[in-house]
Amino acid sequence: MSASSSFSTAALEALETVLGPEKVLRNPGEPYDRDSSSYQAVPDCVVFPESTEDVQCVMMLANEHRFPVYPRGGGTGTSGGCIALGGGVVLSLERMNRLISIDTENLVAVVEPGVITQTVRDAAAAKGLFYPPDPAGMDASTIGGNVATNAGGPACVKYGVTRDYVLGLEAVTPTGAHIKAGVQTRKGVVGYDMAHLLCGSEGTLGIITQLTLKLIPLPAAHVGLAAVFPSMADAMRAVTAILTSGHLPSAMEFLDHKCLQLVGNELPFTVEGETAALLIVELDGVADQISREIEAVKAICTREGANRLMPGGTEEERERIWSVRRKTSTRIREHAPITISEDIAVPIGRIAPFIELVPDFEREFGLDIFCFGHAGDGNIHLIVTAPERSEKHRVDDGIRAIVQVVLEMGGTLSGEHGVGEAKKHLLPMELSPESIRLQCGIRRVFDPNGVLNPGKVFC
Amino acid sequence: MSASSSFSTAALEALETVLGPEKVLRNPGEPYDRDSSSYQAVPDCVVFPESTEDVQCVMMLANEHRFPVYPRGGGTGTSGGCIALGGGVVLSLERMNRLISIDTENLVAVVEPGVITQTVRDAAAAKGLFYPPDPAGMDASTIGGNVATNAGGPACVKYGVTRDYVLGLEAVTPTGAHIKAGVQTRKGVVGYDMAHLLCGSEGTLGIITQLTLKLIPLPAAHVGLAAVFPSMADAMRAVTAILTSGHLPSAMEFLDHKCLQLVGNELPFTVEGETAALLIVELDGVADQISREIEAVKAICTREGANRLMPGGTEEERERIWSVRRKTSTRIREHAPITISEDIAVPIGRIAPFIELVPDFEREFGLDIFCFGHAGDGNIHLIVTAPERSEKHRVDDGIRAIVQVVLEMGGTLSGEHGVGEAKKHLLPMELSPESIRLQCGIRRVFDPNGVLNPGKVFC
Numbered sequence: 049m050s051a052s053s054s055f056s057t058a059a060l061e062a063l064e065t066v067l068g069p070e071k072v073l074r075n076p077g078e079p080y081d082r083d084s085s086s087y088q089a090v091p092d093c094v095v096f097p098e099s100t101e102d103v104q105c106v107m108m109l110a111n112e113h114r115f116p117v118y119p120r121g122g123g124t125g126t127s128g129g130c131i132a133l134g135g136g137v138v139l140s141l142e143r144m145n146r147l148i149s150i151d152t153e154n155l156v157a158v159v160e161p162g163v164i165t166q167t168v169r170d171a172a173a174a175k176g177l178f179y180p181p182d183p184a185g186m187d188a189s190t191i192g193g194n195v196a197t198n199a200g201g202p203a204c205v206k207y208g209v210t211r212d213y214v215l216g217l218e219a220v221t222p223t224g225a226h227i228k229a230g231v232q233t234r235k236g237v238v239g240y241d242m243a244h245l246l247c248g249s250e251g252t253l254g255i256i257t258q259l260t261l262k263l264i265p266l267p268a269a270h271v272g273l274a275a276v277f278p279s280m281a282d283a284m285r286a287v288t289a290i291l292t293s294g295h296l297p298s299a300m301e302f303l304d305h306k307c308l309q310l311v312g313n314e315l316p317f318t319v320e321g322e323t324a325a326l327l328i329v330e331l332d333g334v335a336d337q338i339s340r341e342i343e344a345v346k347a348i349c350t351r352e353g354a355n356r357l358m359p360g361g362t363e364e365e366r367e368r369i370w371s372v373r374r375k376t377s378t379r380i381r382e383h384a385p386i387t388i389s390e391d392i393a394v395p396i397g398r399i400a401p402f403i404e405l406v407p408d409f410e411r412e413f414g415l416d417i418f419c420f421g422h423a424g425d426g427n428i429h430l431i432v433t434a435p436e437r438s439e440k441h442r443v444d445d446g447i448r449a450i451v452q453v454v455l456e457m458g459g460t461l462s463g464e465h466g467v468g469e470a471k472k473h474l475l476p477m478e479l480s481p482e483s484i485r486l487q488c489g490i491r492r493v494f495d496p497n498g499v500l501n502p503g504k505v506f507c
Numbered sequence: 508m509s510a511s512s513s514f515s516t517a518a519l520e521a522l523e524t525v526l527g528p529e530k531v532l533r534n535p536g537e538p539y540d541r542d543s544s545s546y547q548a549v550p551d552c553v554v555f556p557e558s559t560e561d562v563q564c565v566m567m568l569a570n571e572h573r574f575p576v577y578p579r580g581g582g583t584g585t586s587g588g589c590i591a592l593g594g595g596v597v598l599s600l601e602r603m604n605r606l607i608s609i610d611t612e613n614l615v616a617v618v619e620p621g622v623i624t625q626t627v628r629d630a631a632a633a634k635g636l637f638y639p640p641d642p643a644g645m646d647a648s649t650i651g652g653n654v655a656t657n658a659g660g661p662a663c664v665k666y667g668v669t670r671d672y673v674l675g676l677e678a679v680t681p682t683g684a685h686i687k688a689g690v691q692t693r694k695g696v697v698g699y700d701m702a703h704l705l706c707g708s709e710g711t712l713g714i715i716t717q718l719t720l721k722l723i724p725l726p727a728a729h730v731g732l733a734a735v736f737p738s739m740a741d742a743m744r745a746v747t748a749i750l751t752s753g754h755l756p757s758a759m760e761f762l763d764h765k766c767l768q769l770v771g772n773e774l775p776f777t778v779e780g781e782t783a784a785l786l787i788v789e790l791d792g793v794a795d796q797i798s799r800e801i802e803a804v805k806a807i808c809t810r811e812g813a814n815r816l817m818p819g820g821t822e823e824e825r826e827r828i829w830s831v832r833r834k835t836s837t838r839i840r841e842h843a844p845i846t847i848s849e850d851i852a853v854p855i856g857r858i859a860p861f862i863e864l865v866p867d868f869e870r871e872f873g874l875d876i877f878c879f880g881h882a883g884d885g886n887i888h889l890i891v892t893a894p895e896r897s898e899k900h901r902v903d904d905g906i907r908a909i910v911q912v913v914l915e916m917g918g919t920l921s922g923e924h925g926v927g928e929a930k931k932h933l934l935p936m937e938l939s940p941e942s943i944r945l946q947c948g949i950r951r952v953f954d955p956n957g958v959l960n961p962g963k964v965f966c
Binding site: 156175176197198200205208209211221228232235241242244245247248264266294296393394397398424427458463483489490492 | 610611612613614615634635636656657659663664667668670671680684685686687688690691692693694695696697698699700701703704706707708712723724725726727747750751752753754755793796800852853854855856857881883884885886917918919920921922923924925926930934937938939941942943945946948949951952953964965
């Protein structure tokens with residue numbers, strides 16, 4: 049049991065009485081004590097609401113008994129956002145997983161928060177429609193969790209982030225009120241943008257109970273390309289040249305030379321040079337159009353110095369390219385006992401200058417740093433590794449120094465993973481005291497008793 | 508002079524002392540007493556800040572002397588949002604009009620709020636980049652006003668609304684603090700979405716002093732088409748069929764039969780039938796691709812019943828099509844002495860059913876109602892006219908009845924114009940008391956003394 053002092057037997061019994069015992073798990077363990085970060089804590093109990101009313105009941109009891117509630121989707125977050133660090137109740141949305149409708153006339157999906165992201169994508173695709181956001185964990189993440197963290201993914205360069213697909217939502221506020229926010233339509237400007245305020249609030253302003261998502265026409269075809277460049281600077285010149293020549297790829301991913309060394313054996317050729325970088329470009333749209341466009345992209349890559357090209361015209365070739373990208377994280381984790389995953393973002397034009405600074409950080413703090421990520425939107429997954437667990441302080445110092453430089457470049461400390469618990473200590477480096485004061489003020493308006501996901505993000 | 512009791516000579520002198528007299532206009536008149544709505548009020552004075560510091564000084568004095576401040580862009584709003592209804596100070600951002608940079612490497616524009624929207628679009632286009640939002644008044648509206656009201660436009664169906672292009676901003680809060688919100692990058696998830704909360708807040712949460720806007724590659728070519736259908740239902744079937752066949756037009760506009768009667772003489776053929784509707788479709792992208800796509804769109808229109816087609820392949824033909832659309836508002840205003848412009852939105856699939864109900868409202872309330880707008884996103888410009896000024900109450904009753912039906916259809920009372928003063932009385936029809944309570948709470952966090960645009964939207 050957790051050491052929580054704020055959760056009483058009376059509270060547990062009240063939950064069982066109000067919800068029914070089949071919706072309350074006493075003595076929980078895995079997976080409800082963890083997510084995809086390194087944080088772990090066992091909650092006092094887990095509740096499994098099956099309706100908006102159930103969620104309202106939990107929040108009303110939380111205010112009455114003053115116990116903390118931690119909303120949880122698929123548990124794929126990397127920032128510890130859903131961990132019950134103070135003990136209390138984990139509220140799992142896994143049973144609120146109805147896919148209510150894919151509406152081809154209005155081009156929207158109406159879903160409950162517990163639906164798996166890939167399920168939404170598949171259901172839309174089956175009707176010729178497209179839900180573009182594609183976070184890495186989409187086979188296991190829930191759509192509610194994606195919205196709560198405003199999840200990203202490779203498709204962002206063309207299609208934007210999760211928030212861009214949230215038209216409207218229903219939520220239960222921390223005090224147990226049921227609110228509707230946003231619209232069912234493509235547009236709406238009545239009052240403040242409450243739907244998008246909840247989106248990315250990491251489960252601190254409300255618990256989403258229903259979502260209306262924007263869908264768009266499903267692209268008919270895809271084509272890919274991987275290109276090896278002598279350096280990141282060459283690769284990034286190609287990225288800028290592609291984007292300013294009228295092409296808008298549906299993905300533009302990169303691996304730095306250290307990642308390339310780990311996954312190089314997956315490539316059909318040997319990568320030469322100490323500074324080489326891999327760029328993956330994918331286009332979607334009408335088949336004959338994108339097959340012409342990919343030729344133009346190839347020509348740009350060659351002009352900017354690409355010396356090896358890997359075609360991605362067939363499904364098999366595309367899969368081979370993406371498997372190189374996907375294997376990168378795994379290989380890095382096999383490589384070092386301690387790995388900390390950051391997801392900073394810099395303006396696109398600063399990706400190459402930033403990556404050129406990485407060896408300095410490695411030397412100064414005695415670290416191995418691997419960079420890969422989303423070249424088209426500046427979001428760099430930075431995996432900082434140290435050879436020994438005892439070296440954790442060097443990792444922390446190094447990350448702080450890196451974030452400082454990222455912010456000076458006009459960047460942000462998190463492009464898509466969120467703050468949760470993991471980046472809380474870094475947040476004041478990016479946000480001013482006045483901005484934090486206003487945001488804590490907003491949080492208090494929603495949650496006067498501080499019962500929803502307390503301690504996370506800020507306040 | 509206004510009857511404001513809250514603006515003193517001492518306040519006026521303090522403004523002149525702090526800003527310098529060249530930035531303060533005593534005894535102002537046109538245009539600072541009006542916008543594009545029917546509201547008018549003369550402010551006590553107008554201030555013309557030239558920097559963020561100037562804006563901060565005004566807000567600090569406003570809190571000290573407790574006078575209201577009404578931020579103003581190009582004065583093109585249709586909801587009275589910038590009118591000094593209680594007297595006080597209009598803060599015009601017209602001198603903060605520097606176009607700081609169009610950054611082709613990072614695909615962003617950095618601008619001050621007073622830059623005219625079309626200037627941003629032209630400057631981006633000159634460098635091969637595209638700022639898509641295209642509100643009707645873009646030749647005169649400011650980019651700051653567009654962001655403050657989250658302006659829409661025909662391009663929304665493909666490209667989304669103004670908010671989708673705001674990456675980050677700087678603002679002065681109602682208490683005079685300078686804050687940065689959002690990011691300079693394509694992605695960022697640190698803290699609440701403060702940038703997008705300010706966007707669409709209609710000048711009630713802060714005064715935007717700088718914007719970082721997302722740009723995208725400029726489409727190389729455009730092609731259009733206008734098609735006359737026997738009825739709105741036929742036209743809307745075509746809209747849905749186009750959107751679910753993999754086409755994403757850059758505009759899909761419609762005129763109902765009453766509008767067609769007013770502008771029919773602009774068309775190269777006679778429109779027959781009492782229920783005809785006009786659909787305008789435009790595609791943008793690579794030339795040979797969209798010229799193939801427009802053929803597919805034509806085929807869909809014909810299949811769904813279009814009996815007259817007007818090609819839009821050349822610049823001249825496109826201009827002719829758009830001039831029909833643009834002349835609609837003018838002709839309606841010439842037609843009746845009293846016109847109230849509403850901009851409701853309904854789910855796309857409800858456009859035709861909604862328009863079929865319009866004759867019932869006309870009969871019941873003795874009104875003439877004209878409908879045109881954005882078929883691709885459900886945003887209907889509804890111009891309600893009455894033959895005599897004394898009939899205004901019938902217009903008000905009719906609008907209330909229409910909004911009730913719109914909300915029952917899952918729509919919203921404003922798709923892009925905003926609430927301002929004009930739609931304040933309707934707002935409680937759409938937002939619940941709890942939602943309004945939370946939003947007023949947010950407003951109080953930002954503006955404890957109620958000095959910024961008081962009385963507008965709500966609270």
